[in-house]
Amino acid sequence: MNQSTLSQFPRSFLWGASTSAYQVEGAWNEDGKGPSVIDMSQVPEGVTDFKVASDHYHHYKEDVALMAELGLKAYRFSVAWTRIFPKGDGEINHKGVAFYNNLINELIQYGIEPILTIYHFDLPYSLQQRGGWSNRETADAFAFYCETLFKLYGDRVKYWLTINEQNMMILHGDLIGTKKVDELNPVKDLYQQNHHMLLAQAKAMILCHEILPDAKIGPAPNISAIYPASPKPEDVLAANSFSAIRNWLYLDMAVYGRYNATAISYLRAQDALPEILPGDMAIMARAKPDFIAFNYYNTHVIAESPVDFNLAGKTGDQQVTIGEAGVYKGCDNPYLVKNEFGWEIDPVGFRTTMREIYERYALPLIVTENGLGAFDKVEEDGSVYDGYRIDFLQQHIDQIQAAITDGVDVFGYCPWSAIDLVSTHQGCSKRYGFIHVDREEFDVKSLKRSKKASFYWYQSLIKNNTSEVSD
Numbered sequence: 001m002n003q004s005t006l007s008q009f010p011r012s013f014l015w016g017a018s019t020s021a022y023q024v025e026g027a028w029n030e031d032g033k034g035p036s037v038i039d040m041s042q043v044p045e046g047v048t049d050f051k052v053a054s055d056h057y058h059h060y061k062e063d064v065a066l067m068a069e070l071g072l073k074a075y076r077f078s079v080a081w082t083r084i085f086p087k088g089d090g091e092i093n094h095k096g097v098a099f100y101n102n103l104i105n106e107l108i109q110y111g112i113e114p115i116l117t118i119y120h121f122d123l124p125y126s127l128q129q130r131g132g133w134s135n136r137e138t139a140d141a142f143a144f145y146c147e148t149l150f151k152l153y154g155d156r157v158k159y160w161l162t163i164n165e166q167n168m169m170i171l172h173g174d175l176i177g178t179k180k181v182d183e184l185n186p187v188k189d190l191y192q193q194n195h196h197m198l199l200a201q202a203k204a205m206i207l208c209h210e211i212l213p214d215a216k217i218g219p220a221p222n223i224s225a226i227y228p229a230s231p232k233p234e235d236v237l238a239a240n241s242f243s244a245i246r247n248w249l250y251l252d253m254a255v256y257g258r259y260n261a262t263a264i265s266y267l268r269a270q271d272a273l274p275e276i277l278p279g280d281m282a283i284m285a286r287a288k289p290d291f292i293a294f295n296y297y298n299t300h301v302i303a304e305s306p307v308d309f310n311l312a313g314k315t316g317d318q319q320v321t322i323g324e325a326g327v328y329k330g331c332d333n334p335y336l337v338k339n340e341f342g343w344e345i346d347p348v349g350f351r352t353t354m355r356e357i358y359e360r361y362a363l364p365l366i367v368t369e370n371g372l373g374a375f376d377k378v379e380e381d382g383s384v385y386d387g388y389r390i391d392f393l394q395q396h397i398d399q400i401q402a403a404i405t406d407g408v409d410v411f412g413y414c415p416w417s418a419i420d421l422v423s424t425h426q427g428c429s430k431r432y433g434f435i436h437v438d439r440e441e442f443d444v445k446s447l448k449r450s451k452k453a454s455f456y457w458y459q460s461l462i463k464n465n466t467s468e469v470s471d
């Protein structure tokens with residue numbers, strides 16, 4: 001659908017950027033921080049762990065000053081649960097509390113809106129030892145942690161995100177380092193964990209509104225439009241199933257407080273229905289998000305899947321779908337190119353995704369991740385000419401403007417990532433940042449910060465609140 005005139009970005013549009021605690025902070029065991037499941041997980045061979053990351057913990061002032069120079073209106077970051085509660089619950093760690101107080105104050109001083117993710121993959125290891133998300137009590141520990149954050153930081157933080165990419169923790173938790181399931185009944189246990197996380201999220205939203213009536217809170221899943229591989233009805237049906245399992249299961253619960261029917265049918269077929277205790281659904285129904293935050297990297301193409309679909313030796317990740325026998329099968333999209341890590345690039349699919357979410361839930365949207373992972377090259381004078389990243393972001397921003405013109409209420413864009421950090425499973429040579437960090441996979445070098453070409457480009461875009469748009 002071509003648009004003759006494009007709507008402008010609202011003046012209040014939150015041009016931002018994102019990070020997460022475990023991928024950027026480092027200082028993994030400093031100042032009383034307890035270990036998380038990520039700290040205790042085995043990283044794939046050949047890539048760095050998260051112990052030092054970009055050492056933002058010690059560089060946060062310099063980093064925030066750079067973000068201010070970039071012109072950011074918002075910064076989306078996460079709190080490491082184990083800096084606040086080293087064991088997940090119990091005794092509070094005052095040095096951890098102070099770190100986020102300082103970070104938030106620093107942001108506010110520069111007029112940057114803090115957007116705080118409560119939980120981004122790094123479950124306290126101590127809670128994991130007590131059963132992790134399989135144990136209902138983890139939902140209570142989460143609620144207590146949330147209540148603590150609301151009371152500590154709610155005077156300055158207006159935007160809260162509950163759980164980053166719960167759907168990816170469920171579908172790709174083995175790769176991300178978050179998954180531990182019962183060996184006898186793994187799928188049932190996984191979706192029991194999912195139920196407890198949904199319950200935890202509902203409790204967080206209710207508490208937020210009780211404690212901070214002016215604050216806004218929302219979920220932050222990874223959402224992608226799903227294309228059928230062909231008009232063959234079986235392909236369309238499989239694509240519809242995958243949408244339900246990957247996308248709508250999570251958002252239907254967050255917004256409507258009910259399980260998606262197709263997802264439930266899928267779980268029933270696998271004998272994986274979660275145990276739902278009396279009162280759970282009333283809590284889910286009472287919890288209401290104020291907006292939907294979502295991460296978008298690309299779309300997926302889905303075909304029908306034979307019952308004997310052989311998955312041996314095939315692994316997908318957040319953006320590469322392999323499939324499930326008899327349910328859905330991921331395919332390449334012949335109309336799209338891939339990035340250096342095999343992720344397809346689909347700016348138009350971004351517009352479709354925004355429309356689909358808005359049509360379904362009619363809540364304001366904020367994009368909390370979108371970006372291009374690449375092997376950046378540092379020139380002799382230290383410059384990084386990441387024109388490919390500028391192209392990627394420009395094309396996606398164009399599609400936000402097109403979606404706004406379509407009538408979708410998008411109020412912010414926080415690309416991944418503000419600064420170079422460590423990828424979930426592909427190390428720190430897979431870079432995303434506007435700010436380069438001088439380190440290599442196994443040599444942390446000087447950790448010096450420098451501005452990439454994309455930094456100057458985004459700075460000018462934010463300043464002008466506009467971008468050149470093509471249909």
Ligand code: BGP
Pocket residue numbers: 020023164165168222295318369373416422423424425426430
């Ligand atoms: C999302 C995660 C982020 C981030 C991003 C890029 O799924 O929320 O934590 O890492 O993907 O993925 P990767 O690091 O695997 O390149």
